[in-house]
Amino acid sequence: MKPTTSLGQKTIQFLHILFPILVTQIALSAIAFFDMNMSGRFGTADLAGVAIGTSLWIPVQTGLNGILIGLTPIVSQLLGKKREGEVAYKVMQGIWLSLIVSAIVLVLGALSLGPVLHFMNLEPTVRSIALHFLIAISFGVLPLFGYTVLRSCIDATGQTRVSMFITLIALPVNVGLNYLLIYGNFGFPRLGGVGAGVASAITYWVIFGAGLLFIFRAEPFRSLRILRKFHAFSPAAIKEQLAIGIPIGFSIFFETAVFSTVTLLMSRFDTVTIAAHQAAINFASTLYMIPLSICMSLTILVGFETGAGRLKDARQYSVLGIGSAAALSLATALVLLFAGKHVAGIYSTDPDVIRLIQHFLIYAIFFQISDAIATPTQGVLRGYKDVNPAFIICFVAYWVIGLPVGFVLAEYTDLGAYGYWIGLITGLAIGAVLLLSRLVKVQRRYTAEYTISKSEG
Template identity: 50%
Template sequence: MKHEDSWQGRLLQFCKVFWPILVTQIGLCAMNLADTIMSGRAGTDDLAGVAIGSGLWMPVITGFTGILVAIMPIVSQLTGSGRQQEIPQKIMQGLYASIFISLIIGVLLLLVFPPILELMSLEAGVRHIAYHYMIGLLIGIVPLFAFTVLRNFIDAQGYTFVSMLVTLFAVPFNVLLNYGLIFGNLGMPRLGGIGAGYATTITYWLILIINIILCVKLPALAKHRLFLSWPKPSLKAWKELFNIGVPIGLSIFFEVSLFSVVTLIVGGLYNKVTVAAHQIALNFSSLVFMIPLSISMALTIVVGFSVGGGRIDNAKRYALLGAFGGIGFMGLCAIFMYFNREGIVAIYTNDAEVAVLAVQFLLFAIIYQLSDAAQASLQGVLRGYKDVRATFLIAFVSYWLIGMPGGYVLSVATEMGPFSYWVGIIIGLTCAAVGFMLRLRSVQRRAALSGIAAG
């Protein structure tokens, strides 16, 4: 990457960073999409079980891998300031921390997952599939966390196309494994929805191995000489990572857990048809969310690069470019989803009862797209400034003190049923977007006055 002084130059550089991230995120999401679609073809119990297992897995894993997102602003600012020699130490310590975190979380999930399932009013078949789907995923928790560090290291330097190519290779491999392990094809055992968990975990190991090889063999990455020396784990280095990463992880957790808790509530209060319909709408909207999420990640990289190089005006212009672009693009996506909602649902299920309900859920997903785009873009800009502590407080208040209670009140006071919680999601996302916008204005004013990024 290089510092650009024109709108055209900034736009081209942003697009160069953004579009491979988008392809990568869609590819990673496609793995979950394949789990859902192919499990749905195996049966309603399989679809509901994968929905419950994923609902418990995603907020915890996404939140804790979110800690490792700190690698991105750290490396991008070091790259922007010309201090690349400090990067290898940061990455090796990040890998140590990732292994430590993943092992702790893996043990905790093994302990708490069974009691949570017992508290839910699930049919025995759904509970069995959810539990063993989760066990399959847990085998891949170490490579998932480790390749998150390496991906952020690669992307933060602007080499986002590398992660894209790895993902484009891995996704078909994952689909092929699903085909074998869910349906018992290719000489593999028929495991139903459970097989999707094992297919995903095998893919995680493959992605980690490929990333390690690229870091050693690709000249642009090999210059950092990763894995040639193994420094001792440093609590001081971990402190910097956690000071930035924990607020990021908490922010992500607060948002993702809002969706997951709604899934668990729906699973606990309603029948498997409602759970399956809810999961279809949530799964497709999550795929569409890869667009603003990719914009957010690209903004973190280019804003961090500009801030590291002392180009505060550039950082502000990138923020405008990404935020307004994201909102506009998601507006077009919302229109597409509205006019094609029945066709979208038909991809997932042949069950007429599930399909009718899923179309209704999808209408609520369409509504929250704009707020989701705004909050994601603004949050990405703030991470580029390394301004993360206020962000997680705004996220907590918006999602858990406003959004979730709002959904509960609507469920009690109205006849909206499971849809009331989706209205709560819309309220929470909108409040977060407003809060992040106000915070960013404050950070930008402070940066302009001091000439440095807010920390």
């Protein structure tokens, strides 16, 4: 990354950072898409089982990943301040943190997974598929979180094309393994939906290995001496990362968990409704990769400019990113409006499932627009290292307002399952407004503080 002076230069650098992240996120989403799609074509029960398993795993994965990506603004600000010599130490502490996170996940998963699935009102076949899908995923927890740390560092240096390359390797590996393990082709065991979990675990090891290879062999990571020297566990350094990472993790968890909770609450509906709902959520999540990628790009760029004290440039990147996301959300809304039937046909051949997916996608149009504001705004706030208010806003908007509204509409009106989607729309819209208000306050505060410090200096 380098300083920019004009809007044109900023646009070029923004796109240079954004495009590889977008490709990476779409590829990661495609992995989940192929898990769902290929499991659904094996059988409706497998689609439902993988949907339930994914609904339990994704909030945990994304929430804890959020804690670990707290390393990104730390590294980007260090680079902005020209303190490159401290990067390797921070990354090593991130690796220590990933080991702790992995151990906690495995222990808690072993203790709680059975009781949670037993508590849910699932058909026995669906419950069994969900259980064994998650057991298979657990074998990839350690490399997944380790790679998250490596990717956070890679992206913070502006080398987002490296992450893109690694993910593009992972996609065909995962799809190929799905083909072998879900359907039992070429003599491999025919595992159905569980095979998707096995394939994902193996893929996690592949991307971790690729990440290590780049860290050791490619520039600028070789010059930064990342993982070349052992650094002992430091409570102080871990505390610094947790102070940023925990609010980020909770913000992500609150948003992803509310979608998963809705899926779990909908377990009282029939298997067709569960499958259709999860398919619609899966496609909407694929479209969500656009604002999410812009969010991650803005964290890097705003963090770099803020670290260097170029607050005007940081504000310009904020406007550029949020404006781009809002414009693109209109395009994705048109996709959902006019191509809903074709999208539904990708996930299932069952006419009833296709019809329900198409209906759910109409509701998805509205929260796509809110996501286009809320998600990039969070990325800007992370670049400023202002993370605590955001997770409070997300909790209130999604859990205090959105989920209860959805529950009331679903349980006490004729809307049924659609009521939950209206609740999601309500929570996301309120969250977008509150986050944008917070950003305005933070930028004003930074400007005032910088003006004071400059006058004193």
